[in-house]
Amino acid sequence: MSVRVYVPSDSTALSLGADDIARGLGEIDLDIEIIRNGSRGLCWLEPLLEIDSPEGRLGFANVTAKELSTLFSDGVPGSAHPRCLGLTEELPYLKQQRRLTSARIGLMKPCSLDDYRAQGGFTGLTKALEMSCEEIVACVTDSGLRGRGGAAFPTGIKWQTVLSAEGDKKYIVCNADEGDSGTYVDRLIMECDPYTLIEGIIIASLAVNADEGYIYCRAEYPLALERLQQAIELATDAGYLKHFKLQVRKAAGAYICGEETSLLESLEGKRGQVRFRPPLPAIEGLFGKPTVVNNVISLASIPGILAGGAASYQAYGSGRSRGTLTVQLAGNIKRGGLVEVPFGLSLRQLLEDFGGGTASGRPIKAVQAGGPLGAYIPPALFDTPLDYEAFKAIGAMVGHGGLVVFDDSADxxxxxxxxxxxxxxxxxxxxxxxxxxxxxxxxxxxxxxxxxxxxxxxxxxxxxxxxxxxxxxxxxxxxxxxxxxxxxxxxxxxx
Amino acid sequence: MAALNIEQIALDIASPLAEEPGALLPILHALQEHFAYIPTEVVPGVAQLLNLSRAEVHGVISFYDWFQAEPSGASTLYICRAESCQAMGSAAVEAAAKQHLGIDYHQTSDDGRITLQPIYCLGNCACSPAVMLDEKLYSRVSAESLVAMLDNLPERES
Missing domain, CATH: 1.20.1440.230 (NADH-ubiquinone oxidoreductase 51kDa subunit, iron-sulphur binding domain)
Structure with a gap:
């Protein structure tokens, strides 16, 4: 029986030579099956090759195409091989996370519906199909989910406003214009598990009676655009989008279009200039119709919330920040990658326990949290817990969960x-x-x-x-x- | 004659998209994919097709950094200027690119091979500094590796 070898295929892994590895593996005369999975989001280990074993998937980090002949010289390498990290799932970095929204990234072929279903996909949708609009909205409200794009507005309340709004037509708009430096989790979801996002959008459409929607995705993410397009086509063919027309729209390089009213202007074919509020987009949004505008991670969190129930999501977190946050470690950090954890961990735990300090080995001078509009936080405040209100109290913001680390050489x-x-x-x-x-x-x-x-x-x-x-x-x-x-x-x- | 041709090609590209709600951005993307920039000559036709003024179409093209009103080089090198890349020394990468190519941002090298553009985040922030050459992303770029990349560019018809 052939051995499965997983070669990641997100943008980061590809930028580090993952395609060369796949090609090289194809030339090795061994009975192996190459699977192009997404990425686990353990970016500092990319390309992270994984090899099936009876115990689970074994990880081999920072593999290069050049070393394949050595790596596979004695057959398919196993757990005894000096380059083997052990089981990927047992890596402390991954094991100490609580992956809910990002649970499936890296496990499967990104656009395979069969893989998605085998990993529990569409469980949330199946439940939602048996619920009324009000019940779905109540579930999202009770989960405590707040907008993960940065504004942290309660998602359920936004949905309720759209559900209650009068309108012959309603829209769901997914904000995938992830422009904040230090953030890349939207990209990981779109490239590695696009159906989670699509399922979340379908559930949102059921909740508010919308029949049309758009994913507004950055032009800087060509692979995400391609995978979304492919996933929508396959989901349409499989009958998941019968009552809802979903399209991907390519943005055009304006950071401001991550602001929801600019985004709506852009979708309408105009300059991305901010609108006055009120009216809220939930009342008068896209083309003047009631519109849900949610970030990728907000929507991608929905299937899990429906599947597991509001209470289980709500059980995680701290204060008024419920559930998990997909933190992204970035900048001058030794172990940069995706860290999905419940709210409440301290910045220090994230930067040191997960991140391992700076990549340069020098002391951390500051971390910028929440993108280019977020504060520079000094080490003296690193005991601040990951919590919307606690961050606000020190003049900072959680935002979209990006943490950009600077060492003491930074100006x-x-x-x-x-x-x-x-x-x-x-x-x-x-x-x-x-x-x-x-x-x-x-x-x-x-x-x-x-x-x-x-x-x-x-x-x-x-x-x-x-x-x-x-x-x-x-x-x-x-x-x-x-x-x-x-x-x-x-x-x-x-x- | 050539101008007529461009206008006709542009209409052929734009017309099937015109019925889409908010069609202007998809049309501009399609035009740029075909021409590699958005020629001024196409603006009146697109405006008429969408029942907009020429000023409105021009205003949209000039608002978005992604849309190029002038022909670019055979390849475009995007250098990330955002914070994460700066934290990992992207200033040296920028300086090396500018010096090696002898141009500043928004300019094209004399041989027409490379246009240099700043970009604010490529979403590869765990492996900074990042650059993108056309649609190919590169991680952990240094001044040296960037110069090597530029020296090894495959020959391409512009």
Missing amino acids: LGQMARFAMEFCAVESCGKCTPCRIGSVRGVEVIDRIHQGEQVEENRILLRDLCQTMIDGSLCALGGMAPFPVLSVMEHFPDEL
């Missing part, structure tokens, strides 16, 4: 400048505090760095930041000051 004064520069590049231009404020922010920071009237300019910078926070139309201008202010507060020598 955080320059990073503060970059926050303003980024805001200037990506501003949609609709409101003045964001459009002009960000440009002036760069200039004021430059003057401080050049030693010009430092104290006066620091006062001016704080004042400018406050104006942007108070006066911007959306989170881009309204939050770009947070990284700046955090550097001023925690690293006063640098700004």
Whole structure:
């Protein structure tokens, strides 16, 4: 009987030579079956080759095509091979996680419906089909799920608003415009387990009586776009999308389109400029119709919540942050990858126990949480628990769960400048505090760095930041000051 | 004659998509895939097809970084400028690319082979710094590995 060898196929593994490995394996004269799975999200081990054994799947990390002939010189390598990490499932990094939303990534061929069903896929949908709209919404509300895109708004309440809204047509829109630096879990789900997202969207459509939907996915993710397209076609052929028309729309490189009203404008074929609120998208969204706009991870969490019940999801977490968060370790980190854990772990546990400190081996200077609009957090605050409210209390945000680590060689004064520069590049231009404020922010920071009237300019910078926070139309201008202010507060020598 | 041709080809590409709700972005993507940029000549035709003004179509093209109004090089090198890559030394990668190619961002090398573009996050943040050459992603890029990559580019018709 042939031995199964798993060669991951997400963008990270491919960028590190996974296709060459698959080709090389094909030339080896042994009875092996090559499976192109997704990725476990243990990014620092990629390409992570896995080989079936009676005990389970054995892991071989950072494999190169060149070493295949040595690796397979005595037949298919087993657990005794010096390069073997042991069972992948037993790796502490994976074993200590609580994977609910990301439970299936890396286990199977991403677009195989058979694999998806064999891994428990569509259990949530089967349950939802026997429930009323109100019961589905109640289940999501009771689970405590909050929007994982960053805003943390209760998903069930959003769905209830759309369900209650009058409308001859309603839409589900999936926000897959994952633009925050340090985040890549949306990509992992779309590339490695697209049916979980599609199932979540179908359940959402049942809950609010929507008959059409879009996944708005970044142009920077060509593989995710391709896999989503393929998965939708296969799901349609298999009859899962009979009452719901689902399409993928390719975004066009504007960070602001991750903001939900800009995203809707973009889907309507317009410049991605932020809308005034009210009306809420849940009342007047896409093409003026009631619309659920949810992030990939919010929607991908739904099948598990329906399958396991609200109570089991709700049982995880801390305070008002329920369930699990798909944390992404990024930047200067030794063991970068996806860490799905219940809320409540401390930043230190994530960065040290999981992450193993910096890749450079130098001390951590700061971590930026929640993307380019998030604060730089100093080590003194690393005991802060992963919790929306606890992060807010220290002037930071959980956001989409990205943690970007910087070692002590980082110039955080320059990073503060970059926050303003980024805001200037990506501003949609609709409101003045964001459009002009960000440009002036760069200039004021430059003057401080050049030693010009430092104290006066620091006062001016704080004042400018406050104006942007108070006066911007959306989170881009309204939050770009947070990284700046955090550097001023925690690293006063640098700004 | 050539201009007429471009306009006709553009209409052939755009027309089947025109009935889609919010058709402009899918149409622009399709045009860019065909022409490798969005020629100015196609704007009036697309505007008429969608019952928009030329200014509206132009406004959408210029809003989105992904849409190129000028011809690009045979390949486009996207260098991630976002925080995660900066934390791993992407500034040196940027500098090496600019120096080696003798161009700045948004410019094309003299031989027409490479256009250099900044990009804000490729979603490969556990293996920073990242760059993307056309649609191929690279991890843990250094100044040296980037220069080697550029030197070993396969010859391509532009």
